[in-house]
Amino acid sequence: AQKVTQAQTEISVVEKEDVTLDCVYETRDTTYYLFWYKQPPSGELVFLIRRNSFDEQNEISGRYSWNFQKSTSSFNFTITASQVVDSAVYFCALSELSSGGSNYKLTFGKGTLLTVNP
Amino acid sequence: EPEVTQTPSHQVTQMGQEVILRCVPISNHLYFYWYRQILGQKVEFLVSFYNNEISEKSEIFDDQFSVERPDGSNFTLKIRSTKLEDSAMYFCASSKRTGGHEQFFGPGTRLTVL
Numbered sequence: 001a002q003k004v005t006q007a008q009t010e011i012s013v014v015e016k017e018d019v020t021l022d023c024v025y026e027t028r029d030t031t032y033y034l035f036w037y038k039q040p041p042s043g044e045l046v047f048l049i050r051r052n053s054f055d056e057q058n059e060i061s062g063r064y065s066w067n068f069q070k071s072t073s074s075f076n077f078t079i080t081a082s083q084v085v086d087s088a089v090y091f092c093a094l095s096e097l098s099s100g101g102s103n104y105k106l107t108f109g110k111g112t113l114l115t116v117n118p
Numbered sequence: 119e120p121e122v123t124q125t126p127s128h129q130v131t132q133m134g135q136e137v138i139l140r141c142v143p144i145s146n147h148l149y150f151y152w153y154r155q156i157l158g159q160k161v162e163f164l165v166s167f168y169n170n171e172i173s174e175k176s177e178i179f180d181d182q183f184s185v186e187r188p189d190g191s192n193f194t195l196k197i198r199s200t201k202l203e204d205s206a207m208y209f210c211a212s213s214k215r216t217g218g219h220e221q222f223f224g225p226g227t228r229l230t231v232l
Contacts, residue, residue: 035220045161045209045223091161104216105151105174108161 003027004094004109012115013082021077021112023092029053033095033104034068034075039111040088048090051075082116089113120144122224124210130230131200139195139227141210150193151211151221152185154178161209167193168216200231 005024013019025034036048049059051068059066063080079086089111095104123142131137143150152164166173167185175183184196193212197204207228211221 037223042225043207043228044225045211047220047222050220093161104219105163105166105176106153106161106211106221107163110160 003107006109006112008112010113014117016081018080019082021090023075025073025094027096029096035093036077037091038088084116087116122222124224124227128228134199137197139208141193142191143212147212147214149213149216152195153209154206156206202231205231
């Protein structure tokens with residue numbers, strides 16, 4: 001079973017539409033961290049947000065907002081009034097303490113390709 | 119703003135050759151990572167490194183791979199004898215602390231094995 005599932009492979013919207021990218025995760029840990037990264041066509045990975053498992057408060061940053069719900073193991077990402085520059089692959093990632101390890105590696109989902117058309 | 123840098127941006131090599139991918143993490147970061155992304159696929163963890171030793175490695179990180187921090191600034195990934203399936207984008211990342219702190223990624227090195 002995948003630890004991070006991004007069921008939407010591709011989404012296409014028209015500029016100014018709102019769009020929500022889904023992320024469902026699986027973990028047995030009580031302490032874990034969730035992330036969203038953006039990968040624009042240039043290929044780099046850009047950090048967007050980090051949440052820890054004890055903080056279920058939703059967060060808003062400009063046009064971006066995140067909805068973390070432990071009850072459904074979901075950490076969804078909404079872009080309001082999308083713009084062409086939002087076109088990218090968006091990755092959700094889970095960080096949990098690896099068994100026997102001391103590092104919190106990132107486990108990524110397969111990503112969602114968002115295309116915003118003018 | 120400090121950033122992770124990687125060189126080269128693109129490396130082309132022949133199957134069986136050794137390659138060294140270089141990274142300069144953010145200077146006050148203590149935890150270092152390598153990930154790879156085969157074209158069009160998800161980003162996969164390879165190895166984490168702290169205090170001059172490997173903390174964890176994935177199944178992908180077999181005996182053909184090694185990492186080193188040869189000095190106070192560089193962090194390298196060596197592939198001893200490249201295979202066609204090693205063709206991928208390799209990302210270096212660093213974080214200030216562990217405990218789920220954000221990892222900052224470099225721009226990646228695209229490795230093409232012919």
